Amino acid sequence: MASRSPDAEVSDPVDYYLEDMEMHGRAERTRDAYERVLRGFDEFLESRSTEPGSAGHRDCLAWLHSLRGELSPSTVATYATTVNRFYDYMTQVGAFEENPMALVMEEMDESIEKDPERRDVDVATMGEFLGRISHPLHHAIVLTLLKTGMRVGELCNLDCRDLRLSEPGLAGYDLDGRPQLDGRGDAMYVDSAPARGERYNGEIREESNKRKRSTVIPVDDELRCGLRRWLAIRPDTPSPAEPLFVSTAGDWGQRLTARAVRHYVRKYAEEMGWYEPGAGAGENVTPHYFRHFFTTHLRDRTGDRGVVKYLRGDVASDVIDTYTHNWGDQVRETYVEHIYRFD
Structure with missing residues (x-):
């Protein structure tokens, strides 16, 4: 993923990271926001006579603790994510040996997702919301987000080969391209590999998949019906990757973008009274809200927190190996037995 190889020792890791962000096409506003956080983190480490490359998880915890008195919990979580991405990248390019923020983030995930200030929507009410969406594409993307918990970028990166449906009647679609789905029944494969600006399955991607590990997610009969309804009208696409979700608007047949998905969700959320400009994540229903739901x-x-974390792609190698090797019993059966229904 690196755009260049680092020197044996990077003199200014933050500068190095920001330069690579620029070469990867990240906007100046985004780079400025990252720099503010990373410079503050660097200054904190300097006060402890520590450098980013040698910091440990206790240094990261101490930094976050220092922020909690002056910043909101959601802002602290955003700062932690920024530093985590910085360390992830620097370890991938070989500048750092490890990511000390990774363990901290695993512990934070639970508290972030249980934010008590988020809008509380029960399954029946969410079913009413979904029932208002008649467009097959819009219905399929919202249903997929609700049933899988995947991020909007991961949804946009899905290709037809990442979906396996056992029922016949979908001529013209290659739904057998993923060996990872063999013997899994109806399922989706969410790869951790796609990255913004890089070629993947023959196409340059506009979004990155942020999950830690690739994941096989079961498809129940309700989601299968929604996907089949969409595939029955899906336009042809010029992309050799055969994206699963493509636009039915002005950019007809092109891979669906995260921006378009957010626009669709906002439109329906506003109609439901679930979106107000400036209200923030606590009240507004967005694609990320569906991951929380x-x-x-x-x-x-x-x-079973382990199964849920596996489906979210949030677990470490040893845990994910356990679920991968016994996927049918530990994942599919648990999922099919307990996943909520909206119809």
């Missing part, structure tokens, strides 16, 4: 409701129904 999935996590909360499936975790409450199963009582």
